[in-house]
Amino acid sequence: MVSTIVWGTGNIGRAAIRAVAAHPALKLTAVLVNDPAKAGRDAGELAGLGRRLGVAASTDVEAALAAAPRAVVYAASGDLRPAEALADVVRAIRAGAVVVTPSLYALYDRRGAPPEASEPVLAAIEAGGGSLFASGVDPGWANDVLPLLVSGLATTMDAVRCQEIFDYTTYDQPDVVRYLVGMGQPMDYRPPMLAPTVPSMVWGGQIRLMARALGVELDELRESVARRPLDDTVTTAAMGVFESGTQGAVRFEVLGIVGGLPRIVIEHVTRIHPSCAPDWPQPHSGAGSHRVIVEGRPRIEVTVEATDEDGNRAAGGNATAVGRLVGAIDWLVEARPGLYDALDVPLRPAIGRLGRRGV
Known part of the structure; x- marks a missing residue:
């Protein structure tokens, strides 16, 4: 052994x-x-x-x-x-x-x-x-081997999008959630994870992996970031109170540009409570999921929902x-x-x- x-x-x-x-x-x-x-x-x-x-x-x-x-x-x-x-x-x-x-x-x-x-x-x-x-x-397989496997089922493919959609209400990682990502901080706080070039530093390698496997040349990586405040104060099971008006949700994309268009995209939609940014993508059920969407013919969408430690979705992803x-x-x-x-x-x-x- x-x-x-x-x-x-x-x-x-x-x-x-x-x-x-x-x-x-x-x-x-x-x-x-x-x-x-x-x-x-x-x-x-x-x-x-x-x-x-x-x-x-x-x-x-x-x-x-x-x-x-x-x-x-x-x-x-x-x-x-x-x-x-x-x-x-x-x-x-x-x-x-x-x-x-x-x-x-x-x-x-x-x-x-x-x-x-x-x-x-x-x-x-x-x-x-x-x-x-x-x-x-985040997890890696959802941003590399799973989308590549699914891409092989398509006749033609226009783009591939990997999404992580999570409510961190039960996630016990206060330093990362509050300070690295910025949940519960004033809206003028600049979370280190969302600083320019940082998302590309973290997730760009997986986009380059997919481009290499798909046989395409990346023009560049681009980023988009959006943040939303909480409308109401919320109390979480694992990390305590998050005040009204502080950051309650963040959505960012790292976009792999091929031929001038976003063809390979990794997107994260993270909330500290499901009531924040309800118009953004939501998990089909529960606190979170990972989703791969292949735009093409046929259009393919695969959602993975994993649980561990008494049904915790974040623990399941880990x-x-x-x-x-x-x-x-x-x-x-x-x-x-x-x-x-x-x-x-x-x-x-x-x-x-x-x-x-x-x-």
Whole structure:
């Protein structure tokens, strides 16, 4: 079995522990945490499994990597600490591990990655013999392999649009929601995630991936951003009060321009309450969904609604992103060391997991 570390136990890390524990080819051998209060706690408890896994969380990165794990699921956030996340991943690769992570936006498209991101990784691969596969948490498969699969069903195609539509009422990620995205902030607050060029930095790699797979040349990437205030004060289950008049919804697009027209589009519509911006795209049901729309002949629309952690849609999206990453580990172990992206790594069936109650 492939000895595997989960590094981080937040929203992604909890799902990663469950996914590794359920995978018949993987063995959870360590869990790394930053918070000393979590050290010593059993991984099953941290992941909400309701049972012990016999692996105690630790803050000792050096000892965990010295044990020569074959794989690392790097689940610590890179949103507010991209340089630190890259350094952590490089360290694990130098230790000889296959690393999978959603935390390095710049490496979603390995061919278009900036040298400051790709060169340290390639040097670590050369020195340690590890590998890296980075794929999105938003989730990546909904912005690369799913639209590409659906595009193959069309006779002709004019455009492809990938949508994430979510109500964050139950999403327990206050720093990201309130400060990075700007929910609950005054309308003159400038959220870092919505600053010019940032959406393209985060999601542009996935547009370049799709363009490459579809055999088209991108003229450029463009962005559009819209924000709406809350009409009324709302109280959320996970993050408390959001005041009337503060930002309650945001909608942005990253548009891949081909031949002067937007042909490949990634769009996010995010609310802190369903009452805000009701005229914007809505999920068909519940708190959120991912949607792929192929405009062409025939017109094709596919909606994915995933739930986890007692029916939470945001947790379901995280879990599917993690499933894509963890499900690739045994393939990556058999492949040669290297830097991989979503066009390299096949989306594989859940081999050995049908009927398995590992979680």
